[in-house]
Amino acid sequence: MQLYNKLSAIERAELIDKAGKERLTISFYQYHKIRNPQIFRNYLFVNWNELDVLGRIYVSFEGINAQLSIPADNFDVFKTQLDSIYFLENVRLNIAVEQDNKSFLKLKVKVRKKIVADGLSDDTFDVTDIGIHLKAKQFNEMLEDPNTVCVDMRNHYESEIGHFAGAITPDVDTFRDSLDIIEENLKDHKEDRNLLMYCTGGIRCEKASAYFKHKGFKNVYQLEGGIIEYTRQTKSEEIESKFIGKNFVFDHRRSERISYDVVSQCHQCGEPFDSHTNCDNEACHLLFIQCESCAEKMDNCCSDECKEVNALTFEEQKELRKGTHNSNKIFKKGRSKVLKYKK
Ligand SMILES: [Zn+2]
Numbered sequence: 001m002q003l004y005n006k007l008s009a010i011e012r013a014e015l016i017d018k019a020g021k022e023r024l025t026i027s028f029y030q031y032h033k034i035r036n037p038q039i040f041r042n043y044l045f046v047n048w049n050e051l052d053v054l055g056r057i058y059v060s061f062e063g064i065n066a067q068l069s070i071p072a073d074n075f076d077v078f079k080t081q082l083d084s085i086y087f088l089e090n091v092r093l094n095i096a097v098e099q100d101n102k103s104f105l106k107l108k109v110k111v112r113k114k115i116v117a118d119g120l121s122d123d124t125f126d127v128t129d130i131g132i133h134l135k136a137k138q139f140n141e142m143l144e145d146p147n148t149v150c151v152d153m154r155n156h157y158e159s160e161i162g163h164f165a166g167a168i169t170p171d172v173d174t175f176r177d178s179l180d181i182i183e184e185n186l187k188d189h190k191e192d193r194n195l196l197m198y199c200t201g202g203i204r205c206e207k208a209s210a211y212f213k214h215k216g217f218k219n220v221y222q223l224e225g226g227i228i229e230y231t232r233q234t235k236s237e238e239i240e241s242k243f244i245g246k247n248f249v250f251d252h253r254r255s256e257r258i259s260y261d262v263v264s265q266c267h268q269c270g271e272p273f274d275s276h277t278n279c280d281n282e283a284c285h286l287l288f289i290q291c292e293s294c295a296e297k298m299d300n301c302c303s304d305e306c307k308e309v310n311a312l313t314f315e316e317q318k319e320l321r322k323g324t325h326n327s328n329k330i331f332k333k334g335r336s337k338v339l340k341y342k343k
Pocket residue numbers: 266267268269270271290291292293294295
């Protein structure tokens with residue numbers, strides 16, 4: 001029985017092209033106590049591999065978090081299978097706005113401690129005592145309420161390229177950091193203000209809303225299904241979208257455009273621009289925003305130093321890296337002093 005992916009990304013890309021079939025990019029999650037994550041993981045891998053599912057799936061004692069793509073033809077079978085797992089029956093599937101057949105090139109189902117790295121100890125509060133879910137229309141109404149504080153639960157590099165109009169976007173690198181900052185800023189308004197939260201697909205708000213309730217917040221609301229589901233609803237029900245810019249996503253597309261506003265700038269020249277890239281120097285790989293003309297000028301690198309390294313041969317680069325740590329792991333995601341226009 002095959003329990004792990006065997007094809008390389010290139011081989012997979014070729015297969016997808018050859019098949020010439022439309023694929024759907026889907027994400028979903030569910031908090032639920034899973035007694036044996038490894039057995040559940042194997043079950044999913046075997047069944048999904050058969051359906052030609054590709055993606056990144058995390059399974060843990062606390063639940064499942066899945067981002068995947070699937071041939072549109074296999075969707076019905078996939079859905080029936082999901083519904084046969086009792087805690088996934090009718091789970092909300094977020095379907096990506098822009099489809100891309102190559103959003104994922106491997107099937108990776110991993111057993112993790114948590115389905116989202118949240119830095120929290122679960123024993124301290126009830127993760128199922130969550131905030132009130134709002135649909136797009138209700139979310140818009142609450143956003144208009146002067147008594148509402150709307151908070152973006154994502155990290156700085158995500159909210160930078162797009163967010164809800166008027167939302168607070170904490171300048172944080174981790175989910176854990178944003179919890180403390182928000183609590184501190186709103187400590188005198190735990191009872192009188194509406195705390196309205198959103199994130200990419202809703203999963204972070206599930207945890208955050210339970211956390212804030214545990215901390216004494218009385219009016220906790222969250223956008224059901226996150227920006228992805230909000231956008232689907234605003235389109236299908238012709239509701240006004242109050243999201244400006246792009247939605248950062250965690251596959252190779254990096255973002256989905258929601259509105260034509262460009263709310264960020266190239267980190268190198270300051271011109272309006274809102275597409276992320278990774279520094280082309282393998283030893284750096286810094287995530288940052290780079291416009292097309294800077295990309296050309298800098299050979300897709302974040303700094304002159306990286307540009308010099310990148311111009312060396314592969315062997316020379318390997319020699320240079322010997323004995324040094326991968327700087328990617330030292331520097332925080334999306335932050336570097338070399339980026340003049342990073343706020
Ligand atoms: Zn630029």
